[in-house]
Amino acid sequence: MITPKMQQLVAGGSVIRAMFEEGRLMAAKYGAENVYDFSLGNPNTPPPASVREAIIDILNEEPELMVHGYMSNVGYEDVRASLAQSINQKQGTDLTARNIVMTVGAAGALNVVMKTILEPGDEVLLQAPFFGEYLNYISNFDGKAVIIPPEFTTFSINFEKLEEAISPKTKAMILNTPNNPTGAIYSEADITRLCEMLKSKEQEYGHAIYLISDEPYREIVFGGEEVPYLPKYYDNVFVGYSYSKTLSLPGERIGYIVAPNTLEDIDGTIAALSVANRILGFVNAPSLMQRVVARLDGQTADMSVYHENKEVLYEALTSYGYEMVEPKGAFYMFPKTFLPDDKAFCAAAKEEHILIVPGSTFACPGYFRLAFCVSRETVKNALPGFKRLAEQYK
Amino acid sequence: MITPKMQQLVAGGSVIRAMFEEGRLMAAKYGAENVYDFSLGNPNTPPPASVREAIIDILNEEPELMVHGYMSNVGYEDVRASLAQSINQKQGTDLTARNIVMTVGAAGALNVVMKTILEPGDEVLLQAPFFGEYLNYISNFDGKAVIIPPEFTTFSINFEKLEEAISPKTKAMILNTPNNPTGAIYSEADITRLCEMLKSKEQEYGHAIYLISDEPYREIVFGGEEVPYLPKYYDNVFVGYSYSKTLSLPGERIGYIVAPNTLEDIDGTIAALSVANRILGFVNAPSLMQRVVARLDGQTADMSVYHENKEVLYEALTSYGYEMVEPKGAFYMFPKTFLPDDKAFCAAAKEEHILIVPGSTFACPGYFRLAFCVSRETVKNALPGFKRLAEQYK
Numbered sequence: 001m002i003t004p005k006m007q008q009l010v011a012g013g014s015v016i017r018a019m020f021e022e023g024r025l026m027a028a029k030y031g032a033e034n035v036y037d038f039s040l041g042n043p044n045t046p047p048p049a050s051v052r053e054a055i056i057d058i059l060n061e062e063p064e065l066m067v068h069g070y071m072s073n074v075g076y077e078d079v080r081a082s083l084a085q086s087i088n089q090k091q092g093t094d095l096t097a098r099n100i101v102m103t104v105g106a107a108g109a110l111n112v113v114m115k116t117i118l119e120p121g122d123e124v125l126l127q128a129p130f131f132g133e134y135l136n137y138i139s140n141f142d143g144k145a146v147i148i149p150p151e152f153t154t155f156s157i158n159f160e161k162l163e164e165a166i167s168p169k170t171k172a173m174i175l176n177t178p179n180n181p182t183g184a185i186y187s188e189a190d191i192t193r194l195c196e197m198l199k200s201k202e203q204e205y206g207h208a209i210y211l212i213s214d215e216p217y218r219e220i221v222f223g224g225e226e227v228p229y230l231p232k233y234y235d236n237v238f239v240g241y242s243y244s245k246t247l248s249l250p251g252e253r254i255g256y257i258v259a260p261n262t263l264e265d266i267d268g269t270i271a272a273l274s275v276a277n278r279i280l281g282f283v284n285a286p287s288l289m290q291r292v293v294a295r296l297d298g299q300t301a302d303m304s305v306y307h308e309n310k311e312v313l314y315e316a317l318t319s320y321g322y323e324m325v326e327p328k329g330a331f332y333m334f335p336k337t338f339l340p341d342d343k344a345f346c347a348a349a350k351e352e353h354i355l356i357v358p359g360s361t362f363a364c365p366g367y368f369r370l371a372f373c374v375s376r377e378t379v380k381n382a383l384p385g386f387k388r389l390a391e392q393y394k
Numbered sequence: 395m396i397t398p399k400m401q402q403l404v405a406g407g408s409v410i411r412a413m414f415e416e417g418r419l420m421a422a423k424y425g426a427e428n429v430y431d432f433s434l435g436n437p438n439t440p441p442p443a444s445v446r447e448a449i450i451d452i453l454n455e456e457p458e459l460m461v462h463g464y465m466s467n468v469g470y471e472d473v474r475a476s477l478a479q480s481i482n483q484k485q486g487t488d489l490t491a492r493n494i495v496m497t498v499g500a501a502g503a504l505n506v507v508m509k510t511i512l513e514p515g516d517e518v519l520l521q522a523p524f525f526g527e528y529l530n531y532i533s534n535f536d537g538k539a540v541i542i543p544p545e546f547t548t549f550s551i552n553f554e555k556l557e558e559a560i561s562p563k564t565k566a567m568i569l570n571t572p573n574n575p576t577g578a579i580y581s582e583a584d585i586t587r588l589c590e591m592l593k594s595k596e597q598e599y600g601h602a603i604y605l606i607s608d609e610p611y612r613e614i615v616f617g618g619e620e621v622p623y624l625p626k627y628y629d630n631v632f633v634g635y636s637y638s639k640t641l642s643l644p645g646e647r648i649g650y651i652v653a654p655n656t657l658e659d660i661d662g663t664i665a666a667l668s669v670a671n672r673i674l675g676f677v678n679a680p681s682l683m684q685r686v687v688a689r690l691d692g693q694t695a696d697m698s699v700y701h702e703n704k705e706v707l708y709e710a711l712t713s714y715g716y717e718m719v720e721p722k723g724a725f726y727m728f729p730k731t732f733l734p735d736d737k738a739f740c741a742a743a744k745e746e747h748i749l750i751v752p753g754s755t756f757a758c759p760g761y762f763r764l765a766f767c768v769s770r771e772t773v774k775n776a777l778p779g780f781k782r783l784a785e786q787y788k
Contacts, residue, residue, distance in 0.1 A: 001565075001602040001630075001658055003513050006666040014672065021466065042464040051462070052453050059446050068445070068643045070436040072415065104498060104647070104676060111675035119397050136673035171395075208395040236395075249462045251681025253498070264395050272400040278408065279530035281505035282498060286680040287645025 014132070015361045016040055023355050030353060036382035038370045039355040041180065041331065043248040045301045045373070051247060054295040058288065068287055073278040074270075075102025075256070075285055079294040083256060086297045091229045099260055101273045102285035105253040106216045108277075109240035110137045110174070113212055113257060115276040116269065118143040122171035127157055129334065129364035131180045131214075143171070150364050155182035155325050155334065156190050159197070166201050172210040173198070177227060178217040181362045181369035182334040183310075183327020185221065188228045195234040208236040208264045216242040216255070217330035219300050222307050225328045235262035243293050245331070245373075248301040254289040306331045309372040309379050316383050320390040331373040334359065338393035342366055345393065352385030408526070409755045410434055417749050424747060430776035432764045433749040435574065435725065437642040439695045439767070445641060448689040452682065462681055467672040468664075469496025469650070469679055473688040477650060480691045485623045493654055495667045496679035499647040500610045502671075503634035504531045504568070507606055507651060509670040510663065512537040516565035521551055523728065523758035525574045525608075537565070544758050549576035549719050549728065550584050553591070560595050566604040567592070571621060572611040575756045575763035576728040577704075577721020579615065582622045589628040602630045602658045610636040610649075611724035613694050616701050619722050629656035637687050639725070639767075642695040648683040700725045703766040703773050710777050714784035725767040728753065732787035736760055739787065746779030 002010075019039035026035045058067055074080065080097035087095055103109040118124070120142035126134055127148045138145045146165050151158035175194075177186045186194075198209050213230040218241070221227060230237045242255035263269050277284065284290075310333070314326055317335060324335035337345035342358040342365050349356050349368075359367030372379065396404075413433035420429045452461055468474065474491035481489055497503040512518070514536035520528055522544045532539045540559050545552035569588075571580045580588075592603050607624040612635065615621060624631045636649035657663050671678065678684075704727070708720055711729060718729035731739035736752040736759050743750050743762075753761030766773065 001604075002510050002662055002666040005513075006510055006669065007662065009669045009673070010662060010665040014669075017467065017672065020464070040464060044459065046458050047462055052458070055453060056450060059449060064440050064446070065438065065642070068441055068645050070414070070434065070644045073411065107675040107677050109675075116396050116400055119399075133673065137675065140673065210395075248459070250464045251462050251678060253677060253680050268396055268401065268404060271404040272396040275400065275403045275408075278411065279403070279527065279534065280674065281501040281503075281531065282676070283501050283647060284645060286647050286683065288682075289680065 009136070016132070016357050019355050019357060026353065033377070033381070035353045035355070036378050036385065037355045038372065038374060038382070039357055041245065041371050041373055042250055043245055043301065043373045044375050045248050045303065045305055047248040048296070048299055048301050050296055050299055051249070051292060054292045055288065058291050058295070062291065067291060071284060071287065073274045073284050075100070076290055079290045082294045083297055087258065091232065093229070093231055093260065095258065095260065098270060099258055101257040101259065101270070101277060102290050103255050103257055103277065104282045104285055105244060105255045106214055106240045106242035107133065107137070108253065108282050108285070109242070109255050109257045110134070110212065110214060111140060111280060112273055112276045112282070113238045113240065114138065114141045114143065115280055116272045117171060117210055121169065123167060123169040125162065125165055125170060125173035126363070127162070127175070129155070129181050129359060129362035129367070130174070131176060132361050134174055146170070147363050155179065155184040156186055157194055159193060163197065168205045170201070170209050172212055174212045174214055175230070176214040178220060178329025180217065180330055181332045181359070182325060183330045183332050184325065185225050185227055185328040188226065191228045191230070191233050198234065202236070211237045213237065213239045215239055216245050219246040220303055220306060220331060221329040222310060222327065227329065231258065231260045231262070236264055237262070246300045247293070247296065249289070252286060252289045254285055254293055256285070305376065306373060308376065309374065312379055313370070313372055317386060320387050321394050322386070322390060331371060333370050333372065334367050335370070337366055337368050338390065340366060342368055348393065349385070349389055352389060354382055354385045354389070403530070410526070410751050413749050413751060420747065427771070427775070429747045429749070430772050430779065431749045432766065432768060432776070433751055435639065435765050435767060436644060437639055437695065437767045438769050439642050439697065439699050441642040442690070442693055442695050444690055444693055445643070445686060448686045449682065452685050452689070456685065461685060465678060465681065467668045467678050469494070470684055473684045476688045477691055481652065485626065487623070487625055487654065489652065489654065492664060493652055495651040495653065495664070495671060496684050497649050497651055497671065498676045498679055499638060499649045500608055500634045500636035501527065501531070502647065502676050502679070503636070503649050503651045504528070504606065504608060505534060505674060506667055506670045506676070507632045507634065508532065508535045508537065509674055510666045511565060511604055515563065517561060517563040519556070519559055519564060519567035520757070521556070521569070523549070523575050523753060523756035523761070524568070525570060526755050528568050540564070541757050549573065549578040550580055551588055553587065557591065562599045564595070564603055566606055568606045568608055569624065570608040572614060572723025574611065574724055575726045575753070576719060577724045577726050578719065579619050579621055579722040582620065585622045585624070585627050592628065596630070605631045607631065607633045609633055610639050613640040614697055614700060614725060615723040616704060616721070621723065625652065625654040625656070630658055631656070640694045641687070641690065643683070646680060646683045648679055648687055650679070699770065700767060702770065703768065706773055707764065707766055711780060714781050715788050716780070716784060725765060727764050727766065728761050729764070731760055731762050732784065734760060736762055742787065743779070743783055746783060748776055748779050748783070
């Protein structure tokens with residue numbers, strides 16, 4: 001008596017999550033050191049020591065009824081004010097507390113935004129390859145995902161196909177930069193071109209087309225790349241942010257939405273985000289963690305390991321013959337599989353105790369995603385397996 | 395461009411949440427000690443000291459990558475095993491870790507269950523008066539709420555009207571005991587009668603009718619009342635639990651679903667609950683708090699203040715002429731208003747700086763809800779205002 005839709009979802013499963021579970025079982029069987037799990041974006045870098053210190057300071061300094069109690073559904077006013085100020089300093093924006101809605105991670109943020117704007121049948125553009133969960137977040141509200149085929153040379157935006165995909169039913173586009181699964185960062189030129197195209201379509205169709213920027217990887221950037229901040233380029237924009245990756249707190253489910261004053265019907269929109277956060281069952285973002293991130297905003301875990309892992313893997317894998325676009329940020333790379341069937345290739349990798357995710361999960365078959373948010377040892381010890389795979393299937 | 399449904403919800407607002415916001419403004423204006431806010435179920439009793447200790451112990455003893463990291467979408471295996479065991483000890487059930495899904499509070503639990511079982515048009519029975527958010531949780535999944543009129547003598551189940559309300563489209567009934575807003579506890583006789591009726595309807599219609607027991611107030615009981623545990627009386631049952639009230643952690647959003655082995659298609663159901671938790675954007679219940687409640691299960695905040703508040707308020711208000719059913723649990727009472735228009739009466743109470751919620755919010759006009767999870771001083775200082783209201787409007 002579970003719904004047919006849920007039966008389908010259960011049968012389809014999340015390939016990534018299934019691998020995570022399988023990785024746990026394999027680790028128990030073969031020993032954790034003999035399984036090379038590149039399947040999930042679960043940071044291996046510990047949170048900065050300041051997370052622990054902040055928790056203890058809050059418990060010592062702040063009234064416990066406030067720390068663990070209800071607050072407005074949008075979050076603590078002082079936390080939101082402090083995050084707004086911090087974004088303003090970095091980005092030159094003019095946000096205030098009202099523009100910030102604290103959420104249960106970026107996944108919560110995206111669902112709250114979808115609930116606010118999506119009517120049944122509304123179309124949401126997704127540039128492939130993309131994080132497969134977006135399909136569920138859109139489907140939760142009976143929206144329709146419209147997939148733009150990949151632009152294979154840089155994994156940026158495929159403008160030709162985008163123009164074909166936009167329709168009067170387009171309500172939104174989700175952008176994810178730095179990108180999961182490719183590690184691409186959309187350039188300022190591409191962002192400008194995208195925003196101009198969407199603005200002209202807004203005028204043509206006479207209604208808002210929202211850009212929803214999913215930015216959990218904003219601070220994970222190699223070699224000083226700039227990640228353009230969407231609110232500076234576009235009016236009808238939401239930013240979803242998460243501390244999961246930058247503070248290595250993915251289990252804590254803490255993030256926020258930025259809803260800038262340039263949004264159409266800003267008062268109604270902020271009120272609706274608050275209602276959506278409440279009625280979807282989030283109620284509010286976890287309270288202690290709200291207070292923690294306010295104290296730590298701007299800090300990150302030590303991310304040098306991701307940079308090093310990227311360097312080692314990129315050099316080794318390309319030397320073995322793997323073809324890929326070099327990642328500029330996030331902690332993913334997205335090489336071609338040697339077999340046309342990416343699922344078969346990932347199954348072959350499992351024989352080497354290497355867990356990687358088929359590109360088809362990201363609407364881009366013929367590739368695989370490798371999440372390198374792992375220890376240096378995992379990277380080093382996995383290289384012979386990657387080499388054997390190349391030799392066997394190249 | 396926010397959806398018409400959200401526009402309506404924003405315009406309608408949550409009366410309770412609006413009062414909470416207004417209470418904050420009034421406290422700033424008149425001084426917190428001069429505002430008597432009985433509007434929200436926000437515990438005034440601090441969490442037990444063991445919460446603070448557990449957090450610090452966990453930070454000192456457990457690996458931080460595990461404490462703050464991803465785990466299975468259903469929650470940590472050891473946490474779920476420990477909670478299952480604790481429930482078994484109390485209730486004589488035979489739950490294991492697989493029967494527990496950790497959730498973002500009871501609100502998250504209910505939404506995850508609804509997502510799992512509700513198809514558009516499915517009917518969900520609600521015994522009035524009930525927590526108004528249930529309407530949104532049902533509507534989130536295009537279900538239809540079917541309201542059973544109150545049984546006014548004890549605020550238990552109105553069996554006559556229930557029988558009229560059940561239809562072949564009935565998919566579920568939400569039960570809430572101890573009850574918000576009345577403080578009623580459904581007796582074992584009533585539970586038995588209810589379960590027999592639903593079982594016979596399951597057979598008549600040839601499909602499951604789920605009982606969803608929302609139990610955030612299970613441990614708040616006056617005078618040793620027993621709260622029957624639904625899985626002992628019914629097969630197709632889900633229990634939603636929250637630590638918000640019993641550990642005074644409402645901001646932390648931590649709770650769980652019990653899905654017993656008696657459920658139809660138990661394997662599929664548990665898998666679906668896990669998927670629903672993930673795709674609705676919860677992903678998993680906040681990780682540190684999962685570990686905290688596992689260490690503290692069975693402990694509660696000091697709830698004697700609720701009992702005392704109930705005694706003082708019940709005695710004083712009935713002596714002023716207020717009519718009500720004496721609450722047996724939770725921290726609410728639900729007296730009749732002296733004006734037929736309950737909203738007008740609550741507006742009059744605001745003139746006395748008393749914030750109470752109209753019964754119409756709970757599908758029961760002509761009454762008001764008073765949340766007495768407040769300090770003894772608030773209770774004491776509010777009494778003259780309640781007296782003046784009675785004298786003026788009786």
